[in-house]
Amino acid sequence: MDYLxxxxxxxxxxxxxxxxxxxxxxxxxxxxxxxxxPPTVSDLLKRLLDKGLITKKGGMVILSRDGEEAYRDITLVHRAMETLLFRAGLSKEEACREVKEFDYLMSRETAERILHLMGDPDTCPHGQPVVVKE
Known part of the structure; x- marks a missing residue:
């Protein structure tokens, strides 16, 4: 995936x-x-379209297959790092806020290693499922 x-x-x-x-x-x-x-979103959508992460039809926007994969990767990293920071003593809200700043920069593989070190948790602090493989 291209850098986001x-x-x-x-x-x-x-x-x-x-x-x-x-x-x-x-x-x-x-x-x-x-x-x-809307012009800001239009610019963002053009960039996501150029990266192959979305498709646009008649003013409607959907994630492409690559976009769905990018979403799953970001979500996995987010939940892994949120769990780690929560276990380190941050509140659920603090952990979530902190992780939003970098979850798109970390690889899925690194998140999977961190999850394994934490005992492969099934859920994040918010109770959302942590899905490693689909």
């Missing part, structure tokens, strides 16, 4: 988590949820 910026990461996560099952999300919905102006 923090804003691209946030946009990718917003697309996935704002989609309602098979229903894609609109640019305006992404802008509202990210609390940015």
């Amino acid at each position: 910026t923090k804003k691209e990461r946030d946009c990718l996560i917003t697309i996935k988590e704002s989609s309602n099952g098979p229903f894609p999300v609109k640019l305006s919905e992404i802008a509202e949820r990210m609390q940015v102006k």
